Amino acid sequence: MADPQQDFRVAREDLERFMGEALAAAGADPASAAAATRALVTASRMGTDSHGLRLLPHYLQALKGGRIKGAPNMHFHQRLAATGFLDADDGLGHLAGYTAMEHAVKMADEVGLGAVAVGNSSHFGAAGCYALAAAERGYLGMAFCNSDPFVLLHDGAKPFHGTNPIAFAAPVEGESPYLLDMATSSVPWNRVQQYGAIGRELPDQVAADAAGQVSRNPCDVAALLPLGGSDFGFKGAGLGGMVEILSSTLSGMLHGFKLLPMGGPDMSTPRGVGHFFLVMKPDAFVEEGTFARGLADYLADLRAQPAAEGAEVLAPGDREWRCQAKRDAEGIPLDSANQLAYAEIATQYRITPLSQLD
């Protein structure tokens, strides 16, 4: 391809076409390719660049290496009226996530709540995608996932938890959902790498060196601190632990500390990632319509709050929906590294390259 461009944007449909073809070429069956494409494009439209199109090369590598099965035989075991286990058969975590959410929504529709523990899965991208899938159907959704260790325990000297995310979404009548999708560390690991690449100092209290001492120098950083930093990291670490218990202990999977690293070098051994999904029916507690009215009131009050000087008060998700509207109109940007990676994929899998928007 030509040299990377400063302002390279692509249409959502073209990105979906490209991802679908690439995933299929790497061995993903139609359902798997569609689920991964849906999750990656959802994240990229919302501006969650760390968990969007950037990850396609990784999933292709894992499919080619055999770590992830392109044509899994996922099986759902209903256990009780509100609970079940999805054996993801080492397939793509995105298919596992959307499938589990379908089952959870069905249970919540019948008995008010539904939860699915997922085992034998793999990286599922952004947790928010699955919470959102419930909210888009009119339900409250929560999603949790463990991952390999990057984050210190509070007062710990060695990474133990993953960035173990918590996602929560709620349907808002006539609007995009309320959407919280957060790692239980302050920053993701790739922030350290990005800052290191441009020689920028990290914020205070987000990372530590190999001895567990707080460091702002990306070159010295060996681990992330849990949300809350040195003083209050017991909260972030406790939340990370809750995510770990929900996603790996309830599903019978290895906890994050024992997981093979997502980044390899082993791309052939399944990792056995666990997820946990919870769905609630909003009108399963009080009179129908009360929840919708209450949430609208709450959000109106929230958005009317005065902001600190030079700042703006937003509800969780507002920034994401604003970004999505912009990217739907103007295209989804690819930085130079992603332009190169996607050009390589086009060559390797003989796929029509992405078209740059004007």
Next chain:
Amino acid sequence: MADPQQDFRVAREDLERFMGEALAAAGADPASAAAATRALVTASRMGTDSHGLRLLPHYLQALKGGRIKGAPNMHFHQRLAATGFLDADDGLGHLAGYTAMEHAVKMADEVGLGAVAVGNSSHFGAAGCYALAAAERGYLGMAFCNSDPFVLLHDGAKPFHGTNPIAFAAPVEGESPYLLDMATSSVPWNRVQQYGAIGRELPDQVAADAAGQVSRNPCDVAALLPLGGSDFGFKGAGLGGMVEILSSTLSGMLHGFKLLPMGGPDMSTPRGVGHFFLVMKPDAFVEEGTFARGLADYLADLRAQPAAEGAEVLAPGDREWRCQAKRDAEGIPLDSANQLAYAEIATQYRITPLSQLD
């Protein structure tokens, strides 16, 4: 009474006796008095001094003032197999909490999950008490509660959320439960007052002045920052919002911003606090025993992690169980303010004062 003592400790049983008598004298029926006593003593044994015996005078005042009904007619409305609403009839939040948890455990036993939204309730003390009640019965428990505004939104200039706690507990075979009980601010409001009283500077990034600017001077502080501070407070604020939606929106109550202040001066109008409780059956997803083995493995790995120099790695709850063992052996301490408050209660309600342990 005599002047306050430096080292004033009381036996748990004596504290329970005193609380029960005081609550009854202020109009609480036996079930209400027992529930409030249970919650306050549980918190004080664990060392959660902000939510333990310190609160008795407040509850007595609210009972006497009529804000809280001493003999409520609480009613549970089962809605679906996994969900229900408890109308707390403006009674003590502790009775509401334990009652809701009983119903949630029963549902979880039958269908795997159970959730109860509570409305028309009042302050329930420490959220952890109710999560713990589930774990003591062998279930995973979660508890959430909204409260009146003390905490800024991210980038906000005015308190909007309460310190909206999240509690999560899980049963551990042969051990005390895993217990996370955290406010979604870094510190509680009474920390600001304590530091102000002794002229101590607050930690950075935990509080702000009336313009929403970070301040470490307790005298200037008008609000708390959400967990994560100026840079990452969108996480704490998002979690606070999740707690708000679960506890007030699902239950049809007013959200925290509109609640009457807990501290008065109005002690006669019911506040309409909402809570939310969720219970999960640990073996409702994979084979029986898998959860217990997995959690034991996880905790063993966690506690074996190296600590930063001069520090110690603990699981959530470890510090609390250690404190509980010490206080069960040596007595529960009362600081000078609490000694005075309890002496006044003894006089006012003609109750035998607490006996100081040797």
